[in-house]
Amino acid sequence: MAQGKFQILKPEPRWEGLYFYQKAVVLYRLTWTFTRQYLERGDRTVDQMVQAARSGKQNIVEGSADGMSSKEMELKMINVARASLQELREDYEDYLDTRHLRWTRQHPRFAAMMEFTRKNNDVSAYEKIIAKGNDEEMANLGLTLTRQVDRMMMGYLRTLEEKFIEEGGLKEGMTAARLGRRQSQNEEIKALKARVAELEGKLRKWQEWYRENYRKSSDTLGNHRIT
Numbered sequence: 186m187a188q189g190k191f192q193i194l195k196p197e198p199r200w201e202g203l204y205f206y207q208k209a210v211v212l213y214r215l216t217w218t219f220t221r222q223y224l225e226r227g228d229r230t231v232d233q234m235v236q237a238a239r240s241g242k243q244n245i246v247e248g249s250a251d252g253m254s255s256k257e258m259e260l261k262m263i264n265v266a267r268a269s270l271q272e273l274r275e276d277y278e279d280y281l282d283t284r285h286l287r288w289t290r291q292h293p294r295f296a297a298m299m300e301f302t303r304k305n306n307d308v309s310a311y312e313k314i315i316a317k318g319n320d321e322e323m324a325n326l327g328l329t330l331t332r333q334v335d336r337m338m339m340g341y342l343r344t345l346e347e348k349f350i351e352e353g354g355l356k357e358g359m360t361a362a363r364l365g366r367r368q369s370q371n372e373e374i375k376a377l378k379a380r381v382a383e384l385e386g387k388l389r390k391w392q393e394w395y396r397e398n399y400r401k402s403s404d405t406l407g408n409h410r411i412t
Contacts, residue, residue, distance in 0.1 A: 200249035205337035207306035213238040223320040240269035274331035
């Protein structure tokens, strides 16, 4: 029996198509290379930045998967991803500010960087920068991407919140599914009873027809009985 709108599991997630997930993948690749090229070996910041970038990417995937059954869990995991990437953003800011390398809007390369990052989400577009960029370029790119991802995730979270308010969490979904199935079963039982009543009505008419015709046949035979 089809559950229709009362189904508990939502359609299979497609997180690969989310722009902020694609940018999170770029951030992870960028951060991994940046920390190994421009931070000292043994510096705890290396592991912290890489882990924050990885956590951001992985929690988007986990949140999307959880969203099949629970918008509440998806909200929580996307918020965890956002917190991780905010931590990464802070590390990039610290690196740039302590070295006076942060690009402001007045910087001659700022506008071009913003246009490039807005238009490009796939990691393949960033491979040349990741492979050959200097620390100033990579850190400013990382900072810009963390800001863009954060704005995108905030918009996505607002959409999830609206859906959660409308649909509820897992418990509400299960309750709706049970009630929907029960309603469907009741409708099927009602239809079956109506069909039985229809057949019983036809049977009674047939029985009446049979009795009437049986009497007529008996009377006819009686009138022609040989004495």
